[in-house]
Amino acid sequence: MSLDNATAMKLKLSVLVFLFTCVSLVAQQLQLSDDAKISVITIGPGESLNDAFGHNGFRIKDRALGIDLVYGYGEYDFDAPNFYLKFIQGKLDYLISRHPFQNFYYAYTRANRNIEEQVLRLSKEDKQALFNYLENNYKPENRRYLYDFFYDNCATRIRDVTQTATKSDIEFVTPKDVEQKTFRDLIHEHVGLNSWGSFGIDIALGAVIDKQASPQEYMFLPKYIHAFFETAKISTNESLVKSATTLYRKKESNTTMSIVLTPIVIMTLLALCILFVTYKDYKNHTRSKWLDVTLFTSTGLIGILILFLWFATDHSATALNYNVLWAFPLNILAIGQLTKPHAKTWFKKYLRFLIIMLVLLSSHWIIGVQVFAVGLIPILIALLLRYIYLVKWFK
Numbered sequence: 001m002s003l004d005n006a007t008a009m010k011l012k013l014s015v016l017v018f019l020f021t022c023v024s025l026v027a028q029q030l031q032l033s034d035d036a037k038i039s040v041i042t043i044g045p046g047e048s049l050n051d052a053f054g055h056n057g058f059r060i061k062d063r064a065l066g067i068d069l070v071y072g073y074g075e076y077d078f079d080a081p082n083f084y085l086k087f088i089q090g091k092l093d094y095l096i097s098r099h100p101f102q103n104f105y106y107a108y109t110r111a112n113r114n115i116e117e118q119v120l121r122l123s124k125e126d127k128q129a130l131f132n133y134l135e136n137n138y139k140p141e142n143r144r145y146l147y148d149f150f151y152d153n154c155a156t157r158i159r160d161v162t163q164t165a166t167k168s169d170i171e172f173v174t175p176k177d178v179e180q181k182t183f184r185d186l187i188h189e190h191v192g193l194n195s196w197g198s199f200g201i202d203i204a205l206g207a208v209i210d211k212q213a214s215p216q217e218y219m220f221l222p223k224y225i226h227a228f229f230e231t232a233k234i235s236t237n238e239s240l241v242k243s244a245t246t247l248y249r250k251k252e253s254n255t256t257m258s259i260v261l262t263p264i265v266i267m268t269l270l271a272l273c274i275l276f277v278t279y280k281d282y283k284n285h286t287r288s289k290w291l292d293v294t295l296f297t298s299t300g301l302i303g304i305l306i307l308f309l310w311f312a313t314d315h316s317a318t319a320l321n322y323n324v325l326w327a328f329p330l331n332i333l334a335i336g337q338l339t340k341p342h343a344k345t346w347f348k349k350y351l352r353f354l355i356i357m358l359v360l361l362s363s364h365w366i367i368g369v370q371v372f373a374v375g376l377i378p379i380l381i382a383l384l385l386r387y388i389y390l391v392k393w394f395k
Contacts, residue, residue, distance in 0.1 A: 043056070046111055096143050120162075150317060205318055207370035296331040297331075325358065
């Protein structure tokens, strides 16, 4: 059955009107009302190492349009090919996320983490520009970005997007209570010196994070985004933050980490075992080959891992890692000499070289070239005494 020309024309006009109406409605939805609010959300630290530094996001709230969304930078893309390999290599793209505030709030209150909100003093044009920027960033072709823990993460993006997307001249004023610190000091504010998180970080990250951080660079941590936004000024010399509210206060718990399982205790026990075996070897005029092979294998493998992170990845913070002074990669090649009753001359010199490396590490630590994990102290002492014993044994 066919339609006459007049009916067909009316149908086409109806379809065009319908499409135009839909486009108009979408355009209207993207226009924030005069009562719209844009705020910065700061999430407090969580229990795991992955959550230890907190999180930031933008909240866009417009009751007139029924909008209440949180945009954040730092979501994993688990569907990315070779996810874990790219993560290790520092080549993993992270995503901008967008969640209804109700879901966002529920997730972090369930995790018992502080939620603080700072409503920004922005003009209607700046609010619209920031919202448009986030929406454009959320498009599939724009969502990904190469994450860097210190210079391009979920916190620094809040600062950078605020400055980029708005026309306001924002001046971040350093809070009065901010002390001069290195990047490693700032990390230690969130992970205790005698924690496994700190132990792993201090072994994996190099001397590049022992330089003094500038006030602007403090904002790689979410809590400093909150602090610097609190003191920030706009071109009218008014505060950037219009109002601040604590949306959820963390409930304190009585759970404490067992002292027995801390790095210093575990490393001290291992060091005492090494020293005990060394003492028995000295008294009995013997040498426990199994111990030497174990020490050279473990330190060599750790050294290889450190070199891999240093030279074979894009992580900016793993460079210049002088942990190789105790975890020397060439120890792997020297294992064969430990199984023989008489070592070659080069190996005797190599043992003296390892002792010099430990002394050099100590000087690096003392003068501040690099700060090492405090849990390593017992192990370093045990390694030094074992190497001295081996020098005397092979002599």
